[in-house]
Amino acid sequence: MKYFEATIFAKGKKTTHGLYAESKKEAHYIAKIKFSGYILKIIESSPPLEDQINRFKENLLNNLRKKKLKQDSLIAAVRQLAVMANAGISVHDSLKEIAEATNDKTLNNILSTIAEDINSGLSMSQSMENFRYELGNLTLAMVELGEKTGNMSESLHKLADMLEEIRRNFIKFKKAMAYPRNVMIAMAVAFTILISYVVPQFKAIFEQLHAELPLPTKILLFLEHLFNTYGLYVIAGLAISFFTFRYLINHNQQIRYKWHQFLLKMYLIGNIILFATLNRFTLVFSELVRAGIPIAEALETSIAMIDNLPLKEKLLNVRGTVEKGGTLNDGLADTGLFENMIIQMVSAGESSGQLDAMLDKVNDYYKMRFDAIIDGLSEAVEPIMLFMIAGMVILLALGIFLPMWDMGNAVQGRR
Secondary structure (H helix, E strand, C coil): CCEEEEEEECCCCCCEEEEEEECCHHHEEEHHHHHHCCCEEEEECCCCCCHHHHHHHHHHHHHHHHCCCHHHHHHHHHHHHHHHHHHHCCCCHHHHHHHCCCCCHHHHHHHHHHHHHHHHCHHHHHHHHHHHHHCHHHHHHHHHHHHHCCCCHHHHHHHHHHHHHHHHHHHHHHHHHHHHHHHHHHHHHHHHHHHHHHHHHHHHHHHHHCCCCCHHHHHHHHHHHHHHHHHHHHHHHHHHHHHHHCCCCCCCCCHHHHHHHHHHHHCCCHHHHHHHHHHHHHHHHHHHCCCCHHHHHHHHHHCCCCCCHHHHHHHHHHHHHHHCCCCCCHHHHHCCCCHHHHHHHHHHHHHHHHHHHHHHHHHHHHHHHHHHHHHHHHHHHHHHHHHHHHHHHHHHHHHHHHHHHHHHHHHHHCC
16 A cells, blocks of 8 residues: 545645555545545655554554355355355355354355345455455465355355365374374473573582583573563563564565475475475366366465465476467476476477366375375474484583583592
8 A cells, every 4th residue: 555645725725635545546536525626636655654653553453363264164154155045045145144144243244245246236256355364365266266266155065165175184184193293292291391401400510510511501500590581581582583584474575485495495395385385276277277267367376375475486487488479388388397207298289279178187186296295294294303302411411411521520530
């Protein structure tokens, strides 16, 4: 939103008022409704510092309050909407009925707002755009698919299936991470107790040695001093850093891009994001192609649901290649995301006129790869967990016992 200053002439006086709008035309329209008098001029300007601070606080609070819908509530609503759409009930009436029946206040507010927007002439996808964060990109892409194909019921049924699959994978992920998480929590608690109560007991002994302490001991003493002296400040600093970083990711495109780029390079997490994204992309894209939507338009809708910005940027180049007259397989090859086998399958599908069937096979392949990663997650995390545990144990052991050995050697030397 841009900031504009509107100069209004009313009752023999000129007054200037600030307002936010997408364009100068919209600012003129808002000023006409909001202020009485004659509009002399409207100019784009920089908002006052106080106004910038207030908007920052408002955006930060809104960002903290924002939360995605519970998967169970969203899946149930989508299923009900699909059944009602299949029965011929209007979308407006269906949304109203589901909103009244749900116990989820957030869902009630979203569905009621969408129903009102539809009643005022907006499409369902246009209204849902205001709730992209709460509903997710996948939901918006599948609703847009239903509008384009004219078969909203089938699209919603497939959306519910996909959301249930995502939930199943998330449950698998939680189960796979349960043991490593519990072990790491236990180690963290033990380490905290040792730093807080055990290390201070040895600190006095170490100070009496008046000798050069080994590096592990120095690290332990530094952590003990930091934790016991500035513990609350460290926790507060971490909390502030977390919320500030979250705000920047949500509101700064460049920082969000760098963060997504970093996630793609991380061990295991990068592959999970990559194959989950390609799985959903090929699924939505194949459905659009099967419905007869032009490839460039199908790509635009499919890419719109992608969350990861670097992947989204690469796939947007595919649409550019197709729009310039190139083939789909050439565009996919240029991204560097797809294996040669996949490129050959897409090329064969284009040549034979069975692109949608080939894309189904591609989607099955990426689904298989993603499921394999989730199923093997526990085994993949164990080496990292063991490395961290070993590091903590070695640090504690060496930090405490090395000076004790030196002291023992010194005593024996005096004898």
